[in-house]
Amino acid sequence: MDAVPAELLPLDKVSPGAVLAADVKDAKGNMLVGEGRILTEEWIKRLQGRSITHVKVRAVGDSSSVAPSVAPAGNDRRLKRLEAMFSKVAAEPLMQALAASARQILEERRT
Amino acid sequence: MSEIIENQTAREERLKGIVQRIEGLPTLPTILAQMNRMMLDPKTTAKDMAQLIASDPTVTARILKVVNSAFYGFPSRISTISHAIVILGFNTVKSIVLSSSVFDTFGGNGSQDGGFKREDFWRHSLACGAAAKVIGRHAGEAALEEFFIAGLLHDVGKVVLDHGLREDYAAIRTDVKARGILIREAEEARLGINHADVGGWLFSEWKLNRGLVKAVACHHNPVLADEHMKAASIVHLADIFARALQVGSGGDDQIPPIRQAAWDAVGLKVEHMTDLLRETELEIVKASVFLDFVRA
Numbered sequence: 001m002d003a004v005p006a007e008l009l010p011l012d013k014v015s016p017g018a019v020l021a022a023d024v025k026d027a028k029g030n031m032l033v034g035e036g037r038i039l040t041e042e043w044i045k046r047l048q049g050r051s052i053t054h055v056k057v058r059a060v061g062d063s064s065s066v067a068p069s070v071a072p073a074g075n076d077r078r079l080k081r082l083e084a085m086f087s088k089v090a091a092e093p094l095m096q097a098l099a100a101s102a103r104q105i106l107e108e109r110r111t
Numbered sequence: 112m113s114e115i116i117e118n119q120t121a122r123e124e125r126l127k128g129i130v131q132r133i134e135g136l137p138t139l140p141t142i143l144a145q146m147n148r149m150m151l152d153p154k155t156t157a158k159d160m161a162q163l164i165a166s167d168p169t170v171t172a173r174i175l176k177v178v179n180s181a182f183y184g185f186p187s188r189i190s191t192i193s194h195a196i197v198i199l200g201f202n203t204v205k206s207i208v209l210s211s212s213v214f215d216t217f218g219g220n221g222s223q224d225g226g227f228k229r230e231d232f233w234r235h236s237l238a239c240g241a242a243a244k245v246i247g248r249h250a251g252e253a254a255l256e257e258f259f260i261a262g263l264l265h266d267v268g269k270v271v272l273d274h275g276l277r278e279d280y281a282a283i284r285t286d287v288k289a290r291g292i293l294i295r296e297a298e299e300a301r302l303g304i305n306h307a308d309v310g311g312w313l314f315s316e317w318k319l320n321r322g323l324v325k326a327v328a329c330h331h332n333p334v335l336a337d338e339h340m341k342a343a344s345i346v347h348l349a350d351i352f353a354r355a356l357q358v359g360s361g362g363d364d365q366i367p368p369i370r371q372a373a374w375d376a377v378g379l380k381v382e383h384m385t386d387l388l389r390e391t392e393l394e395i396v397k398a399s400v401f402l403d404f405v406r407a
Contacts (some may be wrong), residue, residue: 004149017393017396019181019396022120029159031186031187031188032186033186034179034184034185034186034188036179036180036181036184036397036400037184038180038181038393038396038397045320050129070285078357081357082355082357084364085354085355085357085364085365085366086366089366089367089368092368092369094368094369094371094374094381095366095368095369097381097384098352098355098369099355100384101355101384101387101388102355102356102388103387104385105356105385105389105392107386
């Protein structure tokens with residue numbers, strides 16, 4: 001996996017879903033949470049409660065992650081590919097539901 | 112029903128013929144064989160197992176990497192194999208060794224000769240593993256890591272065929288592109304069997320547990336998995352979810368339909384589909400440490 005420079009960010013600027021690029025320790029050096037953890041809203045609150053101000057993160061969706069790209073142009077291409085991929089199974093109700101869910105996720109990413 | 116059984120027998124014959132033609136069939140990795148033997152011996156302790164694993168530095172490093180990754184998200188660092196075995200159990204550690212061995216055998220460099228892109232292939236595999244774990248959780252299953260490994264390795268037959276029957280597989284890839292069909296359909300047309308048969312056969316030769324063998328062998332047709340139908344159905348759905356998310360590539364641009372029997376066996380709800388896909392995306396990121404095995 002390509003090494004992507006991790007960013008040191010103020011904790012209140014970190015969005016849920018970001019991945020920790022370094023261990024987080026408190027002022028006394030006690031380990032709070034390890035590198036690689038995905039920060040959920042709950043984790044961010046918990047760390048704020050322990051007076052952590054900054055963390056090193058890499059964003060979900062950057063080239064170090066395997067999550068699909070979040071670039072808008074890529075999204076349009078994905079929507080197109082989705083339609084083509086489902087074209088032969090469009091009559092099946094379960095596949096209609098799956099296509100709708102996948103489409104919804106792509107649409108949400110666009111906004 | 113008798114027609115199905117007859118077809119199965121003919122199919123097994125064809126499968127035998129195909130695997131005989133495969134050159135350089137991978138044998139069971141030595142460390143797995145040793146682990147299998149030790150697990151059958153009631154006198155084996157965690158310390159014995161740790162000593163065996165510690166004799167292989169690559170495997171040791173990989174286990175520690177996985178156990179300390181977001182995939183498990185333990186709050187403190189685990190620095191020894193004995194500690195990892197105590198926390199994860201023999202079976203899970205063995206699964207990590209298995210995936211590590213499969214990646215070593217079929218890992219990164221197959222694409223130089225025009226074979227399909229391994230990076231995309233393993234990304235699809237990883238997404239399928241992640242989806243299988245999420246689906247297993249929704250279905251109230253306990254052994255989620257086993258579903259993850261079954262999903263991660265579900266397409267192993269594709270790399271076996273790509274390695275072992277190069278000309279045939281090149282023709283299959285051409286056929287997929289030219290006719291816009293599923294890779295499984297192209298395999299069936301040319302070989303009379305598909306990658307799921309081959310993957311199941313390999314894992315059965317390697318004496319891996321029957322649940323894993325059946326989940327891999329029957330991921331396109333879970334009703335044939337007998338008592339392991341639910342596991343095979345979970346991998347069947349996971350494969351299709353991974354394709355819907357367009358993470359990596361299974362080797363074609365189509366999506367196979369969900370089999371109703373598989374859907375019913377797992378018992379998911381249609382209204383949860385979007386959440387399942389969202390959770391899968393998060394799970395993929397957590398499990399991405401497994402992709403490092405392929406590149407390392």
